[in-house]
Amino acid sequence: MKTAAALLLVIATSASAQDAPLFDPVTGYRLTAYRGVVDSVPEGVVRIDARQAAALRGKAVFLDVTPAEGAVRDAEGTWRLAMPHATIPGAHWYPEAGRGIQPAGIGAWFADGVKRLTRGRRDTRVVVFCLADCWMSWNAARRLRRAGYTRINWFSEGLDGWKESGRTLADARPDR
Template sequence: MAAEPLFAPDGYRIAAYRAPVSRPPAGVGRIAPAAAAALRPGRDALFLDVLPAEGGHRESDGRWRLAAQHESIPGARWFPEAGRGVPEPDIALWFAAGVRRLTGGRRDRMLVVFCRSDCWMSWNAARRLRAMGYRNVWWLAEGTDGWRDLGRPLVRVAPEGRAP
């Protein structure tokens, strides 16, 4: 029996998302937690959390039903499931539209993408944003774990808007 592939033909990780990641996607910078902590989310950069809604799901009207609260970097915008290797089409559209709205359509806006440490979802999302034409994409590989390790607080967040 063949092992399940880790990557789709287009290069996105599609399985075993919690695994070491050695380098950012092409065209994406890697930002250290201390450097990210020096930024003001929403002013200096748009912080995008793509951790899935663990145990939760999306209702038919786009609202999220969460099984547990989610904590993230203060000021971050949470797009659950946007880091999947092959996101559901409505999730992909919601993510693209949300980022376009939050950046005001500016492709040069600094974007900091994260989830947890050793998480391919943020890698996928950073790669996807670069493919959408965003030119200032940064990957916070350590995610909320690295933020917490700096002694920085995490706050409860809700998913960004409604998925279509």
């Protein structure tokens, strides 16, 4: 009897996951299955590769939106990380900022951080990235463009492409 109940639970969970929409019909943000082939570029955003990203270091604000696996963010905004994270040297890490529906407090934290880093100038060049085949950076780039930022570069190869091109990474902590 327990086996039958467990099987029904697995089937119900699988069916509900399959029925969940991939994209929000209103905002266009990806909501689930964040790791997968990303075959389009958000409108008004320019896709760049590792060579172009390296050339922009020091000339743009780099934003890493890779999730913090197993981490917890408390009400004051302090992160307790389950594992270390490495990013492109000089990048600012905003875990969870690329989710289609952002957890409480993340949206404002990301928006305020970008505003601070760009000194309120929406024409500042910004490079957004995550991992290769990651919809979170796509979402974050789209979100910034919709917020009025005009020079958004999406480094779609992300940390994977950076490492594969032989470049080094640096230890990171979520941006404060």
